[in-house]
Amino acid sequence: MGVDIMSRVYCIGKFQFDSYEKYQEALDDIEKIRYISKKMDINENGVAQRLYSLIREGKIIFKSVIGDDYLLYLSDMVAEDYKAISKTTFADRVAGKLKKLSPGQIVGALCMTGAVVCFLIFLGSEYNDQRKIREMERIKDEQEISVASDWLSARFIESLNGEEETEEEPVLAQSGTVENNVYGAELAQETVERPEGPQVLPEYQKLYEENSDFAGWITIPGTGIDYPVMQAVPESSDFYLTHNYNGEEDINGSIFLDSRNDFEQQDDNLIVYGHNMKSGMMFGELKNYLDEAFINEHKTISFNTIYEKAEYEVVAVCLSKVAQEGEEGFRYYDFVNAGNEENFNRYLENIKKMNVIGGKLDVSYGDKLLTLSTCNNYTEDGRLFLVAKKCAP
Numbered sequence: 001m002g003v004d005i006m007s008r009v010y011c012i013g014k015f016q017f018d019s020y021e022k023y024q025e026a027l028d029d030i031e032k033i034r035y036i037s038k039k040m041d042i043n044e045n046g047v048a049q050r051l052y053s054l055i056r057e058g059k060i061i062f063k064s065v066i067g068d069d070y071l072l073y074l075s076d077m078v079a080e081d082y083k084a085i086s087k088t089t090f091a092d093r094v095a096g097k098l099k100k101l102s103p104g105q106i107v108g109a110l111c112m113t114g115a116v117v118c119f120l121i122f123l124g125s126e127y128n129d130q131r132k133i134r135e136m137e138r139i140k141d142e143q144e145i146s147v148a149s150d151w152l153s154a155r156f157i158e159s160l161n162g163e164e165e166t167e168e169e170p171v172l173a174q175s176g177t178v179e180n181n182v183y184g185a186e187l188a189q190e191t192v193e194r195p196e197g198p199q200v201l202p203e204y205q206k207l208y209e210e211n212s213d214f215a216g217w218i219t220i221p222g223t224g225i226d227y228p229v230m231q232a233v234p235e236s237s238d239f240y241l242t243h244n245y246n247g248e249e250d251i252n253g254s255i256f257l258d259s260r261n262d263f264e265q266q267d268d269n270l271i272v273y274g275h276n277m278k279s280g281m282m283f284g285e286l287k288n289y290l291d292e293a294f295i296n297e298h299k300t301i302s303f304n305t306i307y308e309k310a311e312y313e314v315v316a317v318c319l320s321k322v323a324q325e326g327e328e329g330f331r332y333y334d335f336v337n338a339g340n341e342e343n344f345n346r347y348l349e350n351i352k353k354m355n356v357i358g359g360k361l362d363v364s365y366g367d368k369l370l371t372l373s374t375c376n377n378y379t380e381d382g383r384l385f386l387v388a389k390k391c392a393p
Helices: 020-039 047-056 065-087 090-099 108-160 202-210 286-290 292-297 341-354
Strands: 010-012 015-017 214-219 226-230 255-257 269-273 300-305 311-321 369-375 382-390
Touching: 010 020, 015 020, 015 065, 020 065, 047 065, 202 214, 214 255, 286 292, 286 311, 286 369, 286 382, 300 369, 311 341
Parallel strands: 226 255, 269 369
Antiparallel strands: 010 015, 214 226, 214 300, 255 269, 300 311, 311 382, 369 382
16 A cells, blocks of 8 residues: 655654655754854844844745744844843943942032043943944854855755765654755845956855945954954045944944055055054054064964955064155055065065064065054054064965
8 A cells, every 4th residue: 555645744843844845944944043053152142133133134034934933032032132131221320330439539519410421421432332343243243144145055056966965964854764955045046247357255245245345354363353344445545434334424433455455466565554442442452562472472363355365474563653745754554565676675674663573574575465554642643553474375
């Protein structure tokens, strides 16, 4: 007597599926959830909220009741976060801070008022900094989700071509074992005529589509420097001094590449600027490089352009100033391409004179350099800048 395959019921835990297609969609969703869980800790502040938003906006797509159940789980976590936040109101926090002030610190009502105003300004600054940090985290999370989508899409193509490699142990259905052969995310497939030249790295495609000024990402391990790098056109070269990644006015500005630099062809020296913020944001931590012990522990800089990943090693820490128009002086920020070995060596001689850490510069003609520049108040119009050499791949 034959078995009616169409009447078979597939089960995964408490969920039942009356067709193999629906069962397969559930397996796909499980695979996506597994991957997200590996890449993100949803117990960290704000992560559940961001995931919930990405799913609701259709940037992460689930097609089964298991995906729906995961969304409900995230919504519960978000609700709990809101409850926790509501228990401590802004007024309570302000009152708690004020209670810590001793009577001796309060000299009359005027001083008290001034203290409150200063405290509120401080809170506002702290809130703004935290908002910027959360925005950077959001951008990085979207970058990771983009990588996840690319990975899922690649697995889908592999399965169609019969080239699937062994992955995690497949989920077992109660009616039998069925291999999970489909891993694809719901991605629109379009035929696009690709221009000649290098292609944008998969993890940066979404960020580049959101803002074509996006040039790459800079990270210094062990510090808070972990930001997107922008590059405006020469006509508005200082735009990102006062604007954030989204093009909004922001006192912190952005980390940005000199508008004269060609990072596709890789100039001899890529120059990256950022504000020296008292909060430590942007390039506020570069001043720590004036400490030799800090240099030894933070010599490596990761600067990925949208086309290439690369690491650089710090070889010099220098103090300089912006030369006024018509004033004689070495302008490190004008060295983009040497043109010849003589010019390159002349540049190195000037760097040796400015280098505060001393020692021999392990740099020679042909090396690719990265310069990080920020303000420093050691003198009027002072500048602190690092010179780093590109490491061999």
